[in-house]
Amino acid sequence: MKLALIQMAYSPDINSRIVQKIEEASKRADLIILQELHQSPYFCIVEDVRNFDYAQNYQRDLEFWSGVAKRYGVVLVTSLFEKRAEGLYHNTAVVFEKDGTIAGKYRKMHIPDDPAYYEKFYFTPGDLGFTPIDTSVGRLGVLICWDQWFPEPARLMAMAGAEILIYPTAIGFLEEEPIEEQKAQLERWITIQKSHAIANGIPVATANRIGFEKDPSGNFKGIKFWGNSFILNAKGEEIARASESDEVVIYGEVSREETREIRDIWPFFRDRRIDAYGDLLLRWRD
Numbered sequence: 096m097k098l099a100l101i102q103m104a105y106s107p108d109i110n111s112r113i114v115q116k117i118e119e120a121s122k123r124a125d126l127i128i129l130q131e132l133h134q135s136p137y138f139c140i141v142e143d144v145r146n147f148d149y150a151q152n153y154q155r156d157l158e159f160w161s162g163v164a165k166r167y168g169v170v171l172v173t174s175l176f177e178k179r180a181e182g183l184y185h186n187t188a189v190v191f192e193k194d195g196t197i198a199g200k201y202r203k204m205h206i207p208d209d210p211a212y213y214e215k216f217y218f219t220p221g222d223l224g225f226t227p228i229d230t231s232v233g234r235l236g237v238l239i240c241w242d243q244w245f246p247e248p249a250r251l252m253a254m255a256g257a258e259i260l261i262y263p264t265a266i267g268f269l270e271e272e273p274i275e276e277q278k279a280q281l282e283r284w285i286t287i288q289k290s291h292a293i294a295n296g297i298p299v300a301t302a303n304r305i306g307f308e309k310d311p312s313g314n315f316k317g318i319k320f321w322g323n324s325f326i327l328n329a330k331g332e333e334i335a336r337a338s339e340s341d342e343v344v345i346y347g348e349v350s351r352e353e354t355r356e357i358r359d360i361w362p363f364f365r366d367r368r369i370d371a372y373g374d375l376l377l378r379w380r381d
Contacts, residue, residue: 096233096259096298096349099124102324102337104306105136114163120344121167125193126232128172130304130324131240131265132186135176137304137320141312142216150178157189157197165195170230172237174263176217177202186218188237188263190228199228203239204248211269211315214241225251233258233351236297240264243284243301247375249291254364258351260291264303267320281321281339293331296357298349300326305340329354 099120101113113133120127132138134156138146156175164171170193177187177200186203202221206214225248227234236257242248243262252260266284268277292299305322325336326347334347358364374380 096126096351097124098126098128098232098259098300098326098347098349100128100300100302100324100326100335100337100345101133101343102130102302102305102322102345103133103342104304104320105308110134110159116342116344117163117167117169117171120346121169123346124169126170126172126230126235128261128300128302129174129263130302131174131263132176133174133263133304137265137308137318139214139217140211140308140310140318141314142213143311146217147178147184150176150184153178160189161191161195161197164191164193168193170198170232170235172235172261172263174239183219184217185221186214186239187221188239188261190230190235190237193231198230199226199237201226201228201237201239203242205241205245207241211310211318225255227252227255227257236260238262240266243288243291246291246294249295249297253295253297257297258354259298259300259349260295262288262299262301264301264324265320266303267318270307270316270319277321281323284321285323285325288325289327289331292327292329294363296329296354296361296363298327298329298354299331300347305342329357 101116135149160173171191177185189200190198192198204221208215227236236252302324304320307319309317322339326334335345337343
């Protein structure tokens with residue numbers, strides 16, 4: 096599976112610039128992954144009903160990215176603001192096949208509500224479950240950003256036969272946070288995703304955005320998205336990693352054979368005590 100991740104900063108001409116990167120990447124990769132909410136600013140930095148207008152063009156967005164996937168003959172993982180009805184919106188990853196058809200989609204299940212990440216104001220939690228998407232390049236376990244902090248989605252995708260975990264992402268630092276804390280957050284973010292790869296014997300690909308986006312409310316200075324998009328193999332080792340500030344395409348190749356070999360050596364699925372995990376369905380054990 097030859098894949099490419101595109102890491103970019105938002106600008107008003109973002110779609111045309113992404114298409115240029117896709118054209119570049121299509122010469123070396125069959126699977127191209129875009130970052131979370133890639134065609135808009137990260138509007139969740141503030142609660143504002145006017146931002147629901149970003150979802151008004153959802154059907155046209157589907158047609159646009161379908162055409163791009165078909166034009167360059169790639170499987171394309173996008174991240175769109177889906178409008179199902181007035182007052183009902185999702186943060187949705189839509190996967191397009193090489194011929195432009197929709198291979199499947201995933202609606203973000205875990206919705207954060209933190210300072211400058213007010214996603215619960217905008218997004219209804221997903222209702223499609225943790226189901227891999229079958230494509231011509233393989234079975235993709237597509238998740239989104241905040242999902243990456245939880246072990247359960249990664250495990251369930253792997254158990255359902257996903258051959259790679261994919262995380263379109265928009266995460267960064269608040270400018271007010273101390274430098275030491277910023278560095279610690281980044282390391283935690285990378286570590287948790289390496290753990291998904293190791294615990295499930297599965298490659299992981301995470302495409303994050305870069306750049307500074309101002310808080311229009313003035314409550315905070317804004318978010319500096321920390322980039323560092325990366326690809327891990329099934330052993331949790333870095334195949335490729337971007338910087339925190341450069342607009343780049345990074346490439347990697349992952350192997351189904353490596354997953355088989357790793358799982359034979361480290362049989363975590365064999366040794367799971369499924370008879371003792373019932374309390375995972377509880378919110379908390381008192």
